[in-house]
Amino acid sequence: MDKVISDIGEKLKARESKLTTRRELTLKVLLENKGKHLSAEEVYNLVKKEAPDVGLATVYRALELFQEFGLIHAIDFGDGRKRYEFGTEEGKDHHHHHHLICIKCGSIIEVNEDLLEELENRVSVKHDFTVTDHQLKIFGICKQCGAAK
DSSP states (O other), X not given: OHHHHHHHHHHHHHTTOOOOHHHHXXXXXXXXXXXXXEXXXXXXXXXXXXXXXXXXXXXXXXXXXXXXXXXXXXXXXXXXSEEXXXXXXXXXXXXXXXXXXXXXXXXXXXXXXXXXXXXXXXXXXXXXXXXXXXXXXXXXXXXXXXXXX
């Protein structure tokens, strides 16, 4: 994790930004919770445990900066709140996973395969369109909620 933080610090510095203590804490929370799709408020509450004087606006600004730099991705799962996931490993394409969202409990399950590759290829050819990214969100009822009937 220290190497990732150091690398990100260098990326920020190269574009005349700094990895401040608050930004670093925000980044650590995201790294420690990879795959959990935290909202800004959830990130804020976790950062606040380490830095009780941090403000929600500071966390929002850090999240916006990280998103601008392509370090994190914001996703709306239909609940009116952005959720954040840490970006990709160097050299890997970030759009090759999708999300299953339970409409009862709100759990989010990642599907780590590209289900839309054939569709992307057809769209690209038919419409002379270069696809750079996509998101697939499938809504339904998870195993636990289905079993609770």
